[in-house]
Amino acid sequence: MNKEMFLFLLGIRAELKKETDVWIDFGIDINSKRTEALWKIREQIVKQCEKELKLPVSEYQYTTLSWALEHLDEGETFDWTENGVKHSGKNFEDLWNLIQEERGDKKR
Numbered sequence: 322m323n324k325e326m327f328l329f330l331l332g333i334r335a336e337l338k339k340e341t342d343v344w345i346d347f348g349i350d351i352n353s354k355r356t357e358a359l360w361k362i363r364e365q366i367v368k369q370c371e372k373e374l375k376l377p378v379s380e381y382q383y384t385t386l387s388w389a390l391e392h393l394d395e396g397e398t399f400d401w402t403e404n405g406v407k408h409s410g411k412n413f414e415d416l417w418n419l420i421q422e423e424r425g426d427k428k429r
Contacts, residue, residue, distance in 0.1 A: 322374055324417050327413070328413050328414065331370070331413045331416075332413070334363050334367070337362055338394065341356050344356060367390065370386055371387070374386070374424070385419060385420055385423055386416065386420065389410060389416045389419070390416075393411075399415075
């Protein structure tokens with residue numbers, strides 16, 4: 322998977338989240354078939370990215386992708402420390418860069 326495809330898929334996922342949030346705010350039940358379908362599509366996008374990027378699962382059952390998206394979905398940054406230096410990510414491009422750094426570390 323290249324960067325453009327990664328950013329494209331996560332952009333679609335973000336739009337689906339916005340649509341789901343609007344429906345819920347409008348009064349559509351969070352447990353409706355409509356919202357469930359959108360959540361499943363969002364989950365499938367994450368799973369496909371994880372599969373294609375061959376991301377390892379942590380002891381807490383997260384990948385770097387799922388961990389960071391949980392923060393971004395809440396409007397938060399995702400923060401990590403590498404070699405004693407604190408880093409903060411705020412968007413999908415930062416997330417791509419973090420994943421590439423981690424993949425590079427594992428290849429060494």
